[in-house]
Amino acid sequence: MERTKEVKIESIDELIAAAKRVRANAYAPYSHFQVGAALLGSDGRIYTGCNVENASYGLSVCAERTAVFQAVSQGLTSFQALALVADSEEPVSPCGACRQILAEFSPEMPVLMVNLKGKIVRSTVEKLLPSSFTFKKCEEEKVK
Numbered sequence: 267m268e269r270t271k272e273v274k275i276e277s278i279d280e281l282i283a284a285a286k287r288v289r290a291n292a293y294a295p296y297s298h299f300q301v302g303a304a305l306l307g308s309d310g311r312i313y314t315g316c317n318v319e320n321a322s323y324g325l326s327v328c329a330e331r332t333a334v335f336q337a338v339s340q341g342l343t344s345f346q347a348l349a350l351v352a353d354s355e356e357p358v359s360p361c362g363a364c365r366q367i368l369a370e371f372s373p374e375m376p377v378l379m380v381n382l383k384g385k386i387v388r389s390t391v392e393k394l395l396p397s398s399f400t401f402k403k404c405e406e407e408k409v410k
């Protein structure tokens with residue numbers, strides 16, 4: 267399926283609404299910082315995720331990765347857009363680990379970072395993580 271950067275406005279609104287809804291399910295008893303993520307799959311379906319913390323802090327997983335893993339576990343590995351919602355003064359952006367995970371599947375994907383006040387910051391995975399690690403690059407290095 268061909269990737270597209272154009273996403274319908276209705277889809278964007280729906281995507282942000284889905285991220286806001288799933289944010290309520292965040293398991294964040296330690297940070298109390300709830301985050302919701304919604305991915306618009308190349309199949310037109312929305313895959314959601316929330317952050318899941320753990321008493322062993324390092325095991326906590328971000329909302330974006332939860333959404334990606336949910337989609338992949340259902341057989342989808344190509345995405346049109348990501349909406350990320352948190353209750354913060356400025357919209358939050360994906361952490362480095364999540365940027366690498368997102369780049370694995372859809373580097374050109376638009377990323378919409380949204381706060382509950384409705385502020386939206388738009389970017390793409392490539393802009394957020396230029397020169398991401400790929401196995402192909404690793405193989406090219408070996409050839410030299």
Ligand SMILES: [Zn+2]
Binds near residue numbers: 328330361
């Ligand atoms: Zn993250």
